[in-house]
Structures are given as C-alpha cells and as structure tokens.
Amino acid sequence: MKPPPFTYCDPESVDEAVALKSEFGVGALVLAGGQSLLPMLSMRLVRPRALIDINKIGDLQRIEHRDGVLEVGAGVRQYELEDHTTVGALVPLLPEAAGCVGHIETRHRGTVGGSLAHADPAAELPCTAVALHAVLVVQGRSGTRALAAQDFFRGRLTTALEPDEVLVAVRYPVPPPTAGHGFVEVARRAGDLALAGAAAVVDLDGDGRIAAASVGALGIADTPVRAAEVENALIGEAPAEETIARAAQRIVPSVTSQDDLHATLAYRRHLAPVVVRRAVAAAVAHAREMRNGT
Structure with a gap:
C-alpha cells in the first residue's frame, strides 16, 4: 500500500518544529528515523495531516556529558549508543541494550528519541530509560519541561507529549563507576x-x-x-x-x-x-x- 496524502515539513530548528506542531496539532507526526512510522503510514494505520521531518536539526544529534549527566539528543541514531566511547564508558547499559534493538541496518536509521516517543512497551530503550532514572526533555509553545521516564510513558504507544511538543533530549544520570x-x-x-x-x-x-x-x-x-x-x-x-x-x-x-x-x-x-x-x-x-x- 501507499501512504495517505500529507503535508511534508522540513524544519531546520527545534523552534520551527514546535511551531509546525502547534499549527497542525494532533494531525502532525514527527519523522525521525522512520523505522516504525513509515510502515504504519504505508499500511495506513496512521493518517497525519502533516509529517514533520526533524533530520536537519543538528541540535537534536548531540551527545554531551556534564555534571554527572549524559545527555543524548533525540535525533541521535541508535547505533551511536553502541559505538560512542563516552556512552560506553559512562552508561554501559545503553550500548548493551541498544545492540538488541532490531538489526544493525535499522539501528543506523532509527533514533533514540524516535524509540522513546513511539513508546512500544516491548522496546529496549524505553525500558533502559526507566531503569536508569532518565529524564526526558520536551519542548513546546510554553517552553521546555523535563519528565521522569516513568511518567513519560502513559500506555501502549502513548506518552505524556502534548500536541505541540517535541521530544528533544534524554538525560541519563551516570551510575557510580563501581555499579x-x-x-x-x-x-x-x-x-x-x-x-x-x-x-x-x-x-x-x-x-x-x-x-x-x-x-x-x-x-x-x-x-x-x-x-x-x-x-x-x-x-x-x-x-x-x-x-x-x-x-x-x-x-x-x-x-x-x-x-x-x-x-x-x-x-x-x-x-x-x-x-x-x-x-x-x-x-x-x-x-x-x-x-x-x-
């Protein structure tokens, strides 16, 4: 099957993506890696008014460590959790779990934020977010807010994201070096x-x-x-x-x-x-x- 018709949007900043989400409301879906979304579109399980492609937003593709917290941008590819030296050294649970996500080909397209926002209860990255006491950072018209991973997931494929919000990063507290x-x-x-x-x-x-x-x-x-x-x-x-x-x-x-x-x-x-x-x-x-x- 072919996807239903939709408006394609290609923002270059988080603010622009948020503005588009605000404009289209619940009719907008965010395209990151597309490993779950594109098959759903093709099978017409979802029919968005607009598709917001966030792949050009460089701010979402950063991995940073500061003040005992590892911050991973929502646009970081899943394979990077396996290969990134800092991630492996500070939060070794992440590369171990990421290696179980799908196949290497899908991990090269799938994103950390995409998996978390999709909220499949059988997925590896939502589970590690809960186990690591991660905090998910979302941005909307009213600004930025931080949600504990345990509060972010509301149900099967359901999260606490508001219609105008975009997931921008996940913050993992670094476990003690003896853990x-x-x-x-x-x-x-x-x-x-x-x-x-x-x-x-x-x-x-x-x-x-x-x-x-x-x-x-x-x-x-x-x-x-x-x-x-x-x-x-x-x-x-x-x-x-x-x-x-x-x-x-x-x-x-x-x-x-x-x-x-x-x-x-x-x-x-x-x-x-x-x-x-x-x-x-x-x-x-x-x-x-x-x-x-x-």
Missing part, C-alpha cells in the same frame, strides 16, 4: 520484539551486599515497568543466587499483558522472573568485577 549492569531479553528470533526482557543496575557496598539496585522490565505490560518491589527485596541483601531468584519473583504481579500472537499471559508470567533474575545476576557479576578492578 554493574545487566540486560537480558527473550525473543523468538534475533531482531524480533522481545516477549519479555529486563535491565538492571546494581552497586555493592564494601561488604559485598547490594547497596543500590534499579530494575526495569519490558514486554510484560502496556508500559515499561519499574520493578520497585524487586529493588526493595534486593537492597541490603547479600546477592546469593537464591536471594536474587526470590526477589525476581516479585515482578510477577506486574505482568499484565494479555495473550497475543507471540505469547500467552501465563508464559510471560513464567518468563518475567527469569529475565529479571538473569539481568540482576549479570549486574551483580559486573559490580564485583568493578569492585575488584578486573
């Missing part, structure tokens, strides 16, 4: 959307106990899930296998996805604690390596 990370997902084939997945960041204290833990899960609900109950069960504990496994079971009540063509609710309830356990165990192993300087 370890883990990312695990299960999919039918490499590159497919995950049936379930988990991201974890863990820091250990001098006695080897879990001093801090942050866990996110994907593919199990209408939004990426912050696994607070799992975190609470881990903090202060020695990271033995049985302790991690017992804590991982606390994710089960958060599994609310209904049966679909890919998996049943019962299977995802079985799978969710498995991926959480593996992600936390990987994060603990990395944290021990960091503590031991290996």
Whole structure:
C-alpha cells in the first residue's frame, strides 16, 4: 500500500518544529528515523495531516556529558549508543541494550528519541530509560519541561507529549563507576520484539551486599515497568543466587499483558522472573568485577 496524502515539513530548528506542531496539532507526526512510522503510514494505520521531518536539526544529534549527566539528543541514531566511547564508558547499559534493538541496518536509521516517543512497551530503550532514572526533555509553545521516564510513558504507544511538543533530549544520570549492569531479553528470533526482557543496575557496598539496585522490565505490560518491589527485596541483601531468584519473583504481579500472537499471559508470567533474575545476576557479576578492578 501507499501512504495517505500529507503535508511534508522540513524544519531546520527545534523552534520551527514546535511551531509546525502547534499549527497542525494532533494531525502532525514527527519523522525521525522512520523505522516504525513509515510502515504504519504505508499500511495506513496512521493518517497525519502533516509529517514533520526533524533530520536537519543538528541540535537534536548531540551527545554531551556534564555534571554527572549524559545527555543524548533525540535525533541521535541508535547505533551511536553502541559505538560512542563516552556512552560506553559512562552508561554501559545503553550500548548493551541498544545492540538488541532490531538489526544493525535499522539501528543506523532509527533514533533514540524516535524509540522513546513511539513508546512500544516491548522496546529496549524505553525500558533502559526507566531503569536508569532518565529524564526526558520536551519542548513546546510554553517552553521546555523535563519528565521522569516513568511518567513519560502513559500506555501502549502513548506518552505524556502534548500536541505541540517535541521530544528533544534524554538525560541519563551516570551510575557510580563501581555499579554493574545487566540486560537480558527473550525473543523468538534475533531482531524480533522481545516477549519479555529486563535491565538492571546494581552497586555493592564494601561488604559485598547490594547497596543500590534499579530494575526495569519490558514486554510484560502496556508500559515499561519499574520493578520497585524487586529493588526493595534486593537492597541490603547479600546477592546469593537464591536471594536474587526470590526477589525476581516479585515482578510477577506486574505482568499484565494479555495473550497475543507471540505469547500467552501465563508464559510471560513464567518468563518475567527469569529475565529479571538473569539481568540482576549479570549486574551483580559486573559490580564485583568493578569492585575488584578486573
């Protein structure tokens, strides 16, 4: 099929993009990488009045580190999270998760902001945003505002963006250098959307106990899930296998996805604690390596 007719707009600044969003309102869609949007257009699942192409906006393609925060522009390509030296050194969970996004060809076009704004609950980057306590920066007619990742995702393919707003950047607090990370997902084939997945960041204290833990899960609900109950069960504990496994079971009540063509609710309830356990165990192993300087 062919896309429906629309007005094509090619702004060169964020202010211009915001003005266009204000002009067309809910009838405007933003084109970044187009890896999700273009197939939806071709199948006429969406019928925008206007398509706002943000690829010329250089301000959206920056990666900067300052004051303990890694800021990634919404227009940064997903493969850059894998290849960028600063990203890998400061927030190593990002390149590990980004490597699971689709295929290398799609990651060379897909953008960080595009994945976040699309808000697919089975996608990797929304999950890592939640697990890393990221802040999403959006700009509209009234100015700029910052939203915690957990508040940005409102439902399946639904976000807190207002009709006149554009996502401009995501800010990741840099974890302590002693923290370890883990990312695990299960999919039918490499590159497919995950049936379930988990991201974890863990820091250990001098006695080897879990001093801090942050866990996110994907593919199990209408939004990426912050696994607070799992975190609470881990903090202060020695990271033995049985302790991690017992804590991982606390994710089960958060599994609310209904049966679909890919998996049943019962299977995802079985799978969710498995991926959480593996992600936390990987994060603990990395944290021990960091503590031991290996």
